[in-house]
Amino acid sequence: MSSTEPKPQRADARRNRERIVEAARDVFAEAGLQAQMDDVARVACVGVGTVYRHFPTKAALLGELMATKFRQHAEVARRWAAQTDDGWDAFEGFLRETFAAMARDATLQQRMNWTQDGDAVARAEAERQILSGVVGELIERAQAQGRMRPTFAVQDVPALMCAVGAVMAARESAPIDADRFVEFVIDGLRA
Amino acid sequence: MSSTEPKPQRADARRNRERIVEAARDVFAEAGLQAQMDDVARVACVGVGTVYRHFPTKAALLGELMATKFRQHAEVARRWAAQTDDGWDAFEGFLRETFAAMARDATLQQRMNWTQDGDAVARAEAERQILSGVVGELIERAQAQGRMRPTFAVQDVPALMCAVGAVMAARESAPIDADRFVEFVIDGLRA
Amino acid sequence: MSSTEPKPQRADARRNRERIVEAARDVFAEAGLQAQMDDVARVACVGVGTVYRHFPTKAALLGELMATKFRQHAEVARRWAAQTDDGWDAFEGFLRETFAAMARDATLQQRMNWTQDGDAVARAEAERQILSGVVGELIERAQAQGRMRPTFAVQDVPALMCAVGAVMAARESAPIDADRFVEFVIDGLRA
Amino acid sequence: MSSTEPKPQRADARRNRERIVEAARDVFAEAGLQAQMDDVARVACVGVGTVYRHFPTKAALLGELMATKFRQHAEVARRWAAQTDDGWDAFEGFLRETFAAMARDATLQQRMNWTQDGDAVARAEAERQILSGVVGELIERAQAQGRMRPTFAVQDVPALMCAVGAVMAARESAPIDADRFVEFVIDGLRA
DNA sequence: AATGAATGAGACTTCATTCAT
């Protein structure tokens, strides 16, 4: 599934891998993408070498973080798609849930949105396309049922996500703002 | 004016300063925030030392770039505010014109994650507040006249701008997409 | 025998040891001294830990490789010494045979600059001295019989061997060149 | 001429460059090719950054060292070629002088002979070919005049040089040995 | 005031070696 390290064998290795990913999430959220691999290692309580054993480059680690996000969003989209035949309801549900999730992970979201590291982006490309596919179907369905603006397109979804990140960057009271913000978006997209 | 270098003395110094700012715009648009001060200097056809004479740190240079943008947007907002008494029309005009300007400057928007460099952001804070003030008045007026959602707030404006940047990052056909995107936003914000 | 691991206990341990030495020969021939212990382990189909069980350090492994070479050359020298009473003939035979053997093992000769790793050299010192002793006798005998330049000395033998390595490094057609080269040497050393 | 940095402008920059090259010569002679760039910088009394300003990589610095050697040898060969019409005398002169020079710089010679770093070798390739050309002419002339073995070829020259390095590695009394060694070689190559 | 060479802290990554399983 993941673009790196399909299945770590040993239990302790897998545990380490998870600790590293969690540490990376915290560290990059805290200090931005320019945080160092040594910091990630320290927070994960492992040596740098271990970080590099699991992720061959910093970009790979960053990519895994992005890929995880994409996978989670895709999962949400799939769940909503299965839950109702109404395309708009499904899309709205996906949007609200995803925004809420992003709000909970606000800082990282903000840091990540604009990743300059082309290599990291490339490593999450597969997951990004999957997400695009799932959300694209939601959009098409909603538009076919005449409940969504026909001019909206999948490519606009990242823009919404970025906007969510920006709202969060502007204020501390993230959850409230995200809730408020999602209403504008939904009203703007309805047919 | 800018937070740095209130009044340049010599004519050639002023000319250098301008060349540096232009070079910075080009270079950061091309290569993103990780572009080097040496690159800026080379493109500006001056030594690095000269760049540092005008801007004491990289963050200061970046800050000046942001401040310039803020000043331009504030100028647009002021013009629309003077042009019509209808708050919503003024806001809509401001939004369309600003989005269009950002679309024209797409590469820079794409490449730069301004919020990444906290120090640079801080240095453009004054200009940001001025912009906030002007746009805030537009919003209040439009809301007082009952033509804008009362839940929209100035703090949400950066989110919209970020979203515009994201639309551009997602596609090459930037101008078209920005036009399309502004419609969603306007419909989402109308009362 | 070797300076490490005087008597391997188990049959499988001995087999492992051999596999490691062979793997090391291949890997170092391929990639030079900068080849990694992990590579040796992988080629030998054992874990790194096993490599370290047999050879406490990389230098020890390298030393064993050198020692093996020295032992083989000494064996050749001994055989020629026993075969004829004519010192020069014995020396010439030894030289031709050794050069030919080195030519056959050209890649390793090319890739490995044995003398670079002082520690490895130290670990093969015993074998080197033995080889020196045997060859020294050959030389003395040839000189006593007036058939070899009296100024030639055992210490010059490594120089010849190094030269053979260099001939190989310079060309692909190693065997031919080595043959050609040995003639110069022999003519240069004859009284 | 050099493969890197054709002409440093400033006097102090050129002085630094020379100091770096000298330091590199000492440091690599002392500690082998695995000596660190930081060491070179320290011995040259400059920052590492300065070393990297003059030589973009370690391989480039190593390459320059090799190139310098090749240039010096070529210079010697040219001088002898111009000095006498007798090809053999010229070659013998070149050989004796070069061997003596190598003896004076024995340790570096030894370290360098076997450089594994393909990149460094590549960077001195141009100079190596020039040297080959000049020496090749010497050899051809000597062979045409019937005074040198017809089977000797330019490609064998590196072998001789390597051998000189090896003689030196084997003993401390380098100059003496080199003198003794050159006699064997000369006798071996004469027709 | 301008230049660009110099600086050096700090970033990423490697790899010989150790040690828990």
Add this chain to the structure above:
DNA sequence: AATGAATGAAGTCTCATTCAT
């Protein structure tokens, strides 16, 4: 005994900033 994951010191190189010319 064997395994291979973990370790972390050490190495190469970068780049914002300073400073002699």
